[in-house]
Amino acid sequence: MDFKSRIEGIVPDEVLNNISGRFDVVGDIAVLSLPDCAKAYADCIAGAVCDSRKNIRTVLNKRSLVSGDFRTFCFDVICGSGTETVHREYGFSYNVDLRDSFFTGRLASERMRVTSLVTGGESVFVPFAGVGPFAVPAAKRGAYVIAMELNREACGYMRKNMNLNSVCGSMDVICGDVCCCGSLFGSVTGSLSDSGSSFGCLFDRIIAPAPYGMDDVIPVLSGILKKDGHLHFYSFRPENQVGDFIDYAKGCGFIVEGYSACGNVAPGILRWVFDMRKL
16 A cells, blocks of 8 residues: 555545655655645654555655755655665665765666676776765776765765775775866876776766756866766756757767666656767
């Protein structure tokens, strides 16, 4: 029985009809997006969610869309004690505090798809890395990974996740602005070489789960990617603008070898992944 069926007759129909039957799950936390008309029934709704999924210990309600440089949400805790959890997917575990760091479980299969393309010995750069759900699996496949994230809290959790998933020897974390990465890699590569890393300034592969409106970072990423290297770039747009992105990528020196939608994020707006190769 889904959670909406459990509150029929308790929550008025005119309110129930405005409540989505879907919610996100991160670890043992359920994340709802309740309309204003449903907030008076939040405790009842949270109880129904917990009854429908026995692994749920905390229920949050989003009070805002993702915002700011760190892509964080504002939450109300409806039931439970906090916003920190351990999320598990495809054999990996990720510590995350949803108040401090962006994370969605909806990209689990896409994360596994793209990281399965990584081969041992590759050098991989993951900008906008969050708490590491793209970087950690790439490192586990035998690549050497540099992950960059602007949010210091997320970087702290990413370092914990390196330990938790036993990839400390093949992954480094940089807290910094991706837009400045082109000027950073001279000194970074030198320090990595001192600790045993053997690759140069240019990467074999870049996996870029970029936030909304960051398409203009592609020329920066091109500057640190090898010829014939692969860029997996995530962008937000309506379907009728996919062709515009492909033209833009071509102008930046890439050929788009494949693309697919990987989730709706707003009415008419989809998240797309573009698998590209540098010419």
